[in-house]
Amino acid sequence: MIGYLLYLTASRPDIIFSVCRCARFQAAPKESHLTVVKRIIRYLIGTISHRLWYPRLNNFNLEGFSDADLADDKDDRKSTSGTCQLLSKSLISWNSKKQGSIALSTTETEYIAIGQCCAQLLWMNHQLSDYDLSFKPVKIFCDNFSAICLSIILCIILEQSI
Template identity: 40%
Template sequence: MDCKTVATPLAMNEKLSKENGSEQADEAIYRQIVGSLLYLTATRPNIMFAASLLARFMHGPTRKHMGTAKRVLRYIQGTFDYDIAYEKGKKARLIGYCDSNWSGSEDDLRSTSGCAFNLGSGVFSWASVKQSSVALSTAEAEYVSAAEATAQAIWLRFVLSYFGEEQVGATTILRDNTSAISITKNPVHHHTTRHINIRFHFIRDALQNGEIDFLYCKIEEQTANIFTKALARDQFEYLRRKLGVISAKHLEGSVEI
């Protein structure tokens, strides 16, 4: 409770491995911390990468892993009043972001992909982070990331339609890699996709059916970047705001009772 707070949950470019030369930590306490952090991601998606990274070391965590987990707690302590802001009067238009950190894992060179969806401007934020089951090439990692975002977009469109918020037109999914967009829209013309499991090719059907569309965005504007790697403070805080996670202090006087 009286710890020194930090501005970001992870040090920039933080990477952890199973074997790091430090002593074993208390596994029960470590699991409790990580479990609590995973639960907190429901309303604090900005700590999702940190929580998912720590969750890879549930068995046999070391003191370094524990130290990293405690840093996340120090970040939480300094941002107690942060949460997702829900604003009324915004158009309920679903917009997605997807990104991939190629070979980000120190132990097995697996890639980490992430996607986020906003409904309106800061009205709703939903995100997911997933580590690939095998090592992939850069093109494959980008394509898998796009496939996961497509699946989530289709599901969210269905859910919104059920609640009377049917999406008119294709759902835009923003990416920061023009080559990846080209491969996604024309996979049969790229030899780099020949090893990708065929289940990911349903992206083409979603594009042809007008359910999704991929567009380019600058890497600085790529919201999903916050789910794939540890970032510098300025970039982290900027993307946190884009997620709609802000301090309650900014809402003072804006709520009518």
């Protein structure tokens, strides 16, 4: 069932966090995990009319959003990042991923999520340049002021060192 749900996340970004969370327990599933999977399926049945919409637009802009939580996994204290990327206000890429390192603060967790979002946006910008579409600057939105300040300060330091 998890494989089926993971396949659906390609067109249903609203379930990606829950499905990825359930996928972590595939090696040793319990009855409670099956209950959560059934709840996700019931949600999908109730929201079958939800879909992605891509209107025809002439102006293009590329932007990303990132978010993270601190020590979401109680077993190993690792955080989860989520990012989404939009082209002209239409969602074209999204992910939810457990971070590889243990963050000591919310700022660090959010900064890692910004980095993941930035990497995806850089790749997308490079791919879209093949179609003569260039996006400068690309906006990244984050809800943590300290992580934003850290990003800006590091960019200033990098510019001064070049």
